[in-house]
Amino acid sequence: MASALEIADLHKSFKTGFIPKKKQILKGISLTVNRGEIFGYLGPNGAGKTTTIKCVLGLIFPDRGDIRVLEKPHLSLPAKEQIGFLPENPYFHDYLNANEFLQYYSRLFKRRDGAGDQKIQDLIKLVGLEKSAHVRLRKFSRGMLQRIGLAQALINEPRLVILDEPLGGLDPLGRKEIRDVIVRLRDEGKTVFLSSHILQDIEMICDRVAIIVDGRIVNQGELRSLISEKLLFTEILLSGIDEKALAGMGESVGTQAGRILLKVSDEEKIGRVIKLVEAQKGKIHSLVPRTETLEDYFVGKVKG
Amino acid sequence: MKIPAIAQMTFKEAIRDRVLYLLLFFALISLAFSRLLALLTVGDRIRIIKDVGLGSLSLFGALMAILMGTSLVYKEIDKKTIFTLLSKPIHRYQFLLGKYFGLILTLFIMLAAMSLIFLVILFFHTFTIEWKLLVAILFIFFELCLITAVAILFSTFSTPILSSLFSLCFYLIGHLSWGLEAPINKMKPGIGKTLTRALYTFLPDLENFNFKTEVVNNLPLPSQVYLPAVLYGFFYTLFVLALATLIFRRRDFI
Amino acid sequence: MKKTTLALLLILSCLLFMGLKLRLDRISRERVPGSSFIYMPSGKYLKYASFGYSNLLADLIYIWAIQYFGDTRIVNRFDHMDHIFTIISELDPRFLDAYELGAIIAVYDARHMELAYRILDKGLEKNPDQWIFPLQAGHYAQMLMKDFDRARAFYKKAMSIPGAPAIVQRLYANAAFKTADYRTAWQNWLEIHQSTRDERVKRIASNHLYQVKAAIDAKTLSEAMQKFEDRFGRKPETLRRLVETGILSDLPRDLDGRDYVYDPQTGEVKAPSSPWNR
Numbered sequence: 151m152a153s154a155l156e157i158a159d160l161h162k163s164f165k166t167g168f169i170p171k172k173k174q175i176l177k178g179i180s181l182t183v184n185r186g187e188i189f190g191y192l193g194p195n196g197a198g199k200t201t202t203i204k205c206v207l208g209l210i211f212p213d214r215g216d217i218r219v220l221e222k223p224h225l226s227l228p229a230k231e232q233i234g235f236l237p238e239n240p241y242f243h244d245y246l247n248a249n250e251f252l253q254y255y256s257r258l259f260k261r262r263d264g265a266g267d268q269k270i271q272d273l274i275k276l277v278g279l280e281k282s283a284h285v286r287l288r289k290f291s292r293g294m295l296q297r298i299g300l301a302q303a304l305i306n307e308p309r310l311v312i313l314d315e316p317l318g319g320l321d322p323l324g325r326k327e328i329r330d331v332i333v334r335l336r337d338e339g340k341t342v343f344l345s346s347h348i349l350q351d352i353e354m355i356c357d358r359v360a361i362i363v364d365g366r367i368v369n370q371g372e373l374r375s376l377i378s379e380k381l382l383f384t385e386i387l388l389s390g391i392d393e394k395a396l397a398g399m400g401e402s403v404g405t406q407a408g409r410i411l412l413k414v415s416d417e418e419k420i421g422r423v424i425k426l427v428e429a430q431k432g433k434i435h436s437l438v439p440r441t442e443t444l445e446d447y448f449v450g451k452v453k454g
Numbered sequence: 455m456k457i458p459a460i461a462q463m464t465f466k467e468a469i470r471d472r473v474l475y476l477l478l479f480f481a482l483i484s485l486a487f488s489r490l491l492a493l494l495t496v497g498d499r500i501r502i503i504k505d506v507g508l509g510s511l512s513l514f515g516a517l518m519a520i521l522m523g524t525s526l527v528y529k530e531i532d533k534k535t536i537f538t539l540l541s542k543p544i545h546r547y548q549f550l551l552g553k554y555f556g557l558i559l560t561l562f563i564m565l566a567a568m569s570l571i572f573l574v575i576l577f578f579h580t581f582t583i584e585w586k587l588l589v590a591i592l593f594i595f596f597e598l599c600l601i602t603a604v605a606i607l608f609s610t611f612s613t614p615i616l617s618s619l620f621s622l623c624f625y626l627i628g629h630l631s632w633g634l635e636a637p638i639n640k641m642k643p644g645i646g647k648t649l650t651r652a653l654y655t656f657l658p659d660l661e662n663f664n665f666k667t668e669v670v671n672n673l674p675l676p677s678q679v680y681l682p683a684v685l686y687g688f689f690y691t692l693f694v695l696a697l698a699t700l701i702f703r704r705r706d707f708i
Numbered sequence: 709m710k711k712t713t714l715a716l717l718l719i720l721s722c723l724l725f726m727g728l729k730l731r732l733d734r735i736s737r738e739r740v741p742g743s744s745f746i747y748m749p750s751g752k753y754l755k756y757a758s759f760g761y762s763n764l765l766a767d768l769i770y771i772w773a774i775q776y777f778g779d780t781r782i783v784n785r786f787d788h789m790d791h792i793f794t795i796i797s798e799l800d801p802r803f804l805d806a807y808e809l810g811a812i813i814a815v816y817d818a819r820h821m822e823l824a825y826r827i828l829d830k831g832l833e834k835n836p837d838q839w840i841f842p843l844q845a846g847h848y849a850q851m852l853m854k855d856f857d858r859a860r861a862f863y864k865k866a867m868s869i870p871g872a873p874a875i876v877q878r879l880y881a882n883a884a885f886k887t888a889d890y891r892t893a894w895q896n897w898l899e900i901h902q903s904t905r906d907e908r909v910k911r912i913a914s915n916h917l918y919q920v921k922a923a924i925d926a927k928t929l930s931e932a933m934q935k936f937e938d939r940f941g942r943k944p945e946t947l948r949r950l951v952e953t954g955i956l957s958d959l960p961r962d963l964d965g966r967d968y969v970y971d972p973q974t975g976e977v978k979a980p981s982s983p984w985n986r
Contacts, residue, residue, distance in 0.1 A: 164706075164708070204537075204707065204708075207537075207540075207541040208540070208541070209537060209540055209541065209706070209707045210706045210707065210708070211704055211706060227543040227545075228543075230541070230542065230543035231543045233541065235537075235538060235541040236538075237534065237537045237538060239534070240534075240538070241533050241534050241535060242535055242538070243463065243467060243535055245466065245467060245470055246463075246466075254459060254463055255538070255542065257455055257456065257459035258456050258459060258460075258539075258542040258543070258544055259542065259543060260543065299538070302538060303538075635733070655726045655729050655730060656722075656726060659729055659732070661737075662729075662732050667737070667738065668737075668738070671738075673738055676735060676737060678735055679732065679735055679737070682728050682731050682732050682735070683732065685724075685728050686725050686728040686729060686732060689721045689722075689724040689725035689728065690721070690725040692717070692721040693718060693721040693722050693725060696714055696717045696718045696721060697718060699714060700711075700714055700715075700718065703714075
């Protein structure tokens with residue numbers, strides 16, 4: 151399968167401080183993103199996610215390593231024509247309004263004098279900003295900036311879309327909308343590379359992930375294969391049972407308004423709890439098997 | 455079409471900068487002051503108005519060029535608008551050139567505004583318009599083109615305050631470098647003299663764009679200076695912009 | 709843009725502009741020196757215009773003036789010197805250097821003594837404690853113009869200022885002598901002689917007193933001799949004859965008590981010793 155992005159043995163260090171001390175940020179990053187997938191790039195703060203992305207885009211020049219975008223050298227203009235980029239905490243020229251801004255950026259591509267008006271209107275609608283098309287960017291909220299940022303990333307119909315923390319600053323509805331847009335992009339055949347802290351969202355939409363810790367990739371691959379389906383414990387929310395009767399079945403996590411949340415690690419004990427509740431005419435409100443989440447895996451990898 | 459696009463945006467942004475209008479205000483004060491100064495002194499009134507007027511145009515024009523040039527690139531880096539811009543398929547030199555042309559367009563408008571007021575004030579005193587003045591103002595504009603390039607050069611690697619300082623030094627050196635000529639001629643011939651002369655030739659000579667003396671003292675304008683001066687400005691500007699590109703192209707934007 | 713093309717562009721444009729500069733240097737442009745003078749405002753407005761920085765402004769104008777008056781290419785550059793130094797003194801009356809330098813320029817460059825005196829007088833007027841100003845004025849008058857009248861007047865002024873050095877009185881006495889005011893000369897030298905503790909000065913005073921007395925006596929004697937000549941139609945054989953004939957009550961002697969030397973052939977009366985080698 152053709153690759154959308156290939157990074158091989160990427161190294162980058164910076165000299166910081168008054169007496170320049172060399173700090174190694176990227177210590178040999180290698181990863182592959184296939185075409186047509188949504189790829190998640192995870193890591194704690196300072197691990198080197200944004201640095202990696204900036205290397206790919208030619209904003210930073212690596213010490214060593216090779217990067218190929220859509221099988222072309224990453225700094226070449228043909229490669230850049232196919233990339234769309236949304237930075238973290240985007241900020242754009244205040245005094246332009248949404249329309250003018252997209253017009254401006256569209257003129258930086260090889261195509262004829264900017265994308266047509268219709269295209270721009272479509273994009274604005276796609277990111278949910280129809281009502282603010284003529285508002286100056288100065289007046290945009292963080293969430294709105296995020297959306298217009300996504301729009302400018304898509305202005306050239308890129309084959310590879312790189313998003314750095316695209317869901318930051320959005321309310322839950324906004325996050326859902328953007329997640330839907332991202333999935334739609336994949337359905338249109340585009341490749342999406344996104345870095346994020348919000349693991350639940352990654353879990354929901356990514357096909358493959360790579361985890362970077364302290365400048366090194368600790369693991370990469372299909373999401374399913376990284377997280378085992380092993381059952382960790384089961385959480386049961388019940389009421390009408392005396393707490394003492396539950397002793398030994400599991401751990402009582404908390405009590406609220408007469409309901410007890412019980413954490414049962416032993417699979418066999420689940421059956422016994424259910425029988426107990428039936429016998430004592432109590433009520434089971436919910437029973438949730440908790441498998442390992444990405445968060446558990448992630449925390450495990452980061453911590454050591 | 456990429457450079458004009460960036461130039462246009464730069465112009466739109468620059469023309470909104472309040473600093474420009476503040477400087478314009480002070481320039482107007484200075485022009486008005488020339489009238490006042492004429493009352494207080496022993497010299498010929500018209501001479502003083504012309505002298506102070508042209509001097510103000512040059513000085514405030516230079517200040518505008520420096521303040522705008524040094525802040526514009528820095529602002530883009532600081533506000534991170536440069537990230538999305540440079541990730542697009544443009545060469546870094548196209549970015550710099552776009553900024554440069556946007557800026558000189560802005561300066562042209564500002565200079566035109568100041569000149570208009572200057573000429574109007576002068577008109578009320580002399581009831582004529584001298585072509586000489588227009589030539590002098592044109593060459594002030596050429597000088598500003600060079601200064602803008604220098605401001606952009608410094609802003610590719612330095613903070614606005616330092617860049618402004620360096621650019622100001624360039625302006626001062628440019629107007630004072632002629633003073634080196636006499637001491638050099640008095641030096642004993644040798645390697646020291648050759649090196650100093652080479653340095654002297656390299657240092658900017660902004661007096662080549664300054665026709666104030668001729669205009670104010672009603673001397674004929676040195677027309678044989680025109681072409682060499684314009685070419686001098688052009689190649690010096692080219693040199694500065696090439697240097698800026700050299701520095702800017704491998705710069706990391708953290 | 710390739711690095712090599714960029715480097716080439718850099719070097720090429722550098723060489724080109726340097727070449728053009730050499731060409732431009734050869735085209736001579738007119739410089740009108742002294743044109744900055746037109747900005748010299750009339751004094752009273754300047755103080756207002758200086759916003760309280762009048763001392764600084766005085767300094768700046770002073771520095772400018774030094775360059776201006778030193779620039780020999782400027783035609784008639786001393787025409788407004790009075791004006792400029794007046795301005796400086798109005799801005800900062802206590803700027804002592806300016807008065808001194810103004811006088812120096814006036815004396816040596818402009819050769820305008822009256823201006824120098826005026827400047828120094830103004831200095832004294834604004835700074836009554838500065839005895840140096842009248843002293844200098846007197847000095848110029850005496851040394852350059854041999855104008856002992858003026859010098860004397862200046863020395864007198866200087867003398868009356870507390871703190872003036874002792875030499876001023878000596879200069880005054882000497883100037884009085886030179887202007888034939890023997891009485892004043894005598895009085896002052898006597899005062900000096902009596903008041904000083906310095907052996908050297910005492911001797912100097914004594915010598916001057918000798919000189920003054922000799923001059924006074926010479927005058928007396930020559931008047932007497934004239935009377936004799938009028939009466940007798942010839943010069944006296946000895947000086948004694950003047951007393952004998954009743955023209956003089958007695959014969960003046962020099963300060964040391966010695967007789968004056970008389971040459972009957974020429975009619976010359978001389979002091980027996982030189983004032984300086986007694």
